[in-house]
Amino acid sequence: MREHILKLPKVELHSHLEGTIKPHLVHQIAQRNGIELDQNLFNDKGGYAWSDFPSFLVAYDGASSCLKNKKDYRDIMYQYLKDCASENVIYMETFISPDHAAECGISYDDMILGCVEGIDDAEDDFGIIGRIIVTCVRHLGPKKGIDVAQKMVDNPHPYIVGFGMGGDELAFTLKDFEPAFNIAANANYPCTVHAGEISGPESVWDAINYLPIARIGHGVRSIEDDKLLSELIKRNIHLEISPGSNLALSIYPSWSSHPFKFIMTKGISVSLNSDDPPFFETSVGQEYQNSAKNFKLSIEDLKNISLMAMKASFADSETKSKLIDKILKF
Numbered sequence: 001m002r003e004h005i006l007k008l009p010k011v012e013l014h015s016h017l018e019g020t021i022k023p024h025l026v027h028q029i030a031q032r033n034g035i036e037l038d039q040n041l042f043n044d045k046g047g048y049a050w051s052d053f054p055s056f057l058v059a060y061d062g063a064s065s066c067l068k069n070k071k072d073y074r075d076i077m078y079q080y081l082k083d084c085a086s087e088n089v090i091y092m093e094t095f096i097s098p099d100h101a102a103e104c105g106i107s108y109d110d111m112i113l114g115c116v117e118g119i120d121d122a123e124d125d126f127g128i129i130g131r132i133i134v135t136c137v138r139h140l141g142p143k144k145g146i147d148v149a150q151k152m153v154d155n156p157h158p159y160i161v162g163f164g165m166g167g168d169e170l171a172f173t174l175k176d177f178e179p180a181f182n183i184a185a186n187a188n189y190p191c192t193v194h195a196g197e198i199s200g201p202e203s204v205w206d207a208i209n210y211l212p213i214a215r216i217g218h219g220v221r222s223i224e225d226d227k228l229l230s231e232l233i234k235r236n237i238h239l240e241i242s243p244g245s246n247l248a249l250s251i252y253p254s255w256s257s258h259p260f261k262f263i264m265t266k267g268i269s270v271s272l273n274s275d276d277p278p279f280f281e282t283s284v285g286q287e288y289q290n291s292a293k294n295f296k297l298s299i300e301d302l303k304n305i306s307l308m309a310m311k312a313s314f315a316d317s318e319t320k321s322k323l324i325d326k327i328l329k330f
Ligand code: ADE
Pocket: 016, 019, 060, 166, 167, 168, 169, 194, 197, 245, 275, 276
């Protein structure tokens, strides 16, 4: 079964590019850029040091502080796509935050151009298709959200397929970000937002009531409200679920208490995602393997998860139908 799962074509819709950089690559990039890293960033085993959601967000910012130029973005995108391709991921959408680039003195254009180069090189070398979701950061506030959305709309690129938001779910309200999301949606960018991860079902209600979103990042805490589950089905909202991340961040104490299978069985469209792989010691392939084992999923279930993900992706229709065929042929 493990070998069969490894070979299954996989689709990832939810990772944060700045959160995919492994510690050894952070050291390598920091060294060539002459950047001294905060030694509190790492634990004594060489992994990232964090203990809860706020300290995770600090470590995440610390890892991205190694970045200085376009080539760095090219390299982190290429490396992550290479890792994904080794687990037979055929399509991957990742969040990229212009606010993190700006913090490192990197322009929006250089950030995008670097990512595009990484995507092209990885497709040439491994056949994997990568795409970008431009993201604002919730705890930086609604004004920065508007700036990010406007920058994206003013600088289109075929690899930029959507708009999203991560960050601290307890900062501001989702309604505060309505103007930013409307800028993206009015320019025909599909949207996704983190909700129902740290906060309860009320945050998912806010997401669907105030924001023009087709997907929700996490959304697992929707299970606390039956009416909300029915509404998600009615509106065909896809949930980008990351069980390993939820366990690492103690949203759920164990695999047996995680609601992935319950949500899937309800008929809600779901995908399996790594979120921030080295922080949570996971990968897309591991999420498939662990979910198969702990949720007792068959290979047909997993294939259906890849199909749901590809259908809910923000890829253009030609890419989508080509990759759906590829999954169906497995
Ligand atoms: N940014 C990176 N990972 C995140 C997560 N799991 N939740 C919210 N924001 C994030």
